[in-house]
Amino acid sequence: MEPLPPGGVPIENGKRGGVCGLTRNRIAYIMAYRSNSPSRRSKMKVMVIGLDAPIAPRLYNYAKEGHLPAIWRIIENGVYAENCLVPFPTITPPNWTTIVTGASLGTHGITCFNVHNPGDPLNVTHQGFDTADCRAEYIWNAAERVGKRSIIINYPSTWPPTIKEGIQIGGAGLWVNEWRYKQTGVKCTLAGEQLFATEEYPQGTTIKLRTAEGWENMPDVSRALEADLPLKYRLAVFDVEPVTWYLLLLDEGEGFKKAIISEEKNVKSALAELKVGEWTPNITRRFKTSEGQKEAIFRFKLLELEPDGSGVKLYLTPLCALEGWGYPEEICGEIKSEGGLPMPHAGFQAFNLEWVDGETFLEILELAHVWLADAAEYLLKNKDWDLYFMHAHCPDHAYHSFATRMDPLTAQSDEQAKFYQDIEL
DSSP, X not given: OOOOOTTOOEEETTEEOEEEEXXXXXXXXXXXXXXXXXXXXXXXXXXXXXEESOOHXXXXXXXXXXXXXXXXXXXXXXEEESSOOOOSSOOHHHHHHHHHHOOOHHHHOOOSSEEOOTTSOTTOOEESOBGGGOOSOOHHHHHHHTTOOEEEESOSSOBSOOOSSSEEEOOSSSSTTEEOTTOSSOEESEEOOEEEESSOOTTOEEOOOEEOOSOBSOOOOSEEEEEEXXXXXXXXXXXXXXOEEEEEEEEOSSSEEEEEEESSSBGGGOSEEEOTTOBOOOEEEEEEETXXXXXXXXXXXXXXEOTTSSXXXXXXXXXXXXXXXXXXXXXXXXXOOSSOOOOSXXXXXXXXXXXXXXXXXXXXXXXXXXXXXXXXXXXXXXXXOSEEEEEEOHXXXXXXXXXXXXXTTTSSSHHHHHHHHHHHO
């Protein structure tokens, strides 16, 4: 397969093909090219990459100004449609279902975030993420009938998968490991993010520091403080057995600068050692749940540590399950990412609750996006495919989080508007 050249996507004889359709709430890039493999030279492939709810004129201007060069190359070298029509209401489940069925909301049946079945009481609805609610044929099922294979990554309202021969990652929520399918509210596998802090924060876990006692392999330090780290398993789909880990703070003579996180009071077997501003690498552990043992991957970041030991603030990413979100199931074990995590939510709750600042929020987002990129790269390079579909939900959550603080007309100050515009970009 030919690599993507600087100018766009090759089709044949130097011709490039790409369509960028901008609506008020959805942007989809459709790209096509031919395989460069001698045995499959004539085989056309199609990629649909969608961004959920960016502000289309802003994205266009950012691209034109050079801030988004890849998107601008697609616009310049393909076909750009400025005023596409979008189904109403402009809500994620119905709109993304329309894109891959070609059917209107009234035809495919997923009419909003919540779906009401005719005949049910008017106050009874369920979330619109179940493929059983879709009455229209998905494009990948039509393609499969003529021998084409699809790869589908994080495409909402597509669980359980309807394909037989292709590969699907996620689809039961807006992010991998987020579950809205057959759930009340938003749930996660294995659990949502958590904040441990000596200061009280909304929905955070308040911890108390005390003199460290009973630790094995303790280094020679001036002072040592400890705290319990009880895992709360916020928003968990399954019941998870309670676990308490330990935090050890060390003063080596120049104030408290080091934190150790451990499953037991043994420095030698610690999970991580951190200084302020540092992240752990990816950590993998198994947890006992109501559905058996489940493996999850996660990271910590030490956000704050007072030199006098009076306060500490520690962030734990979601406990991201390493199984249960892929079809066929064994594909979950094939995807590896040293620099990313298969996140639910990707830091938006932590940012809205003021657990983390803008810099850490962007770092959390990067972990989620790196994982999606690594998954896509692995599957596109190593699996047979004809059609590829991918959805990224970040813009939607971002504008829900801070659109009014980004707009100069509603921000508290010009400085606040500039701060959130920088985060947007």
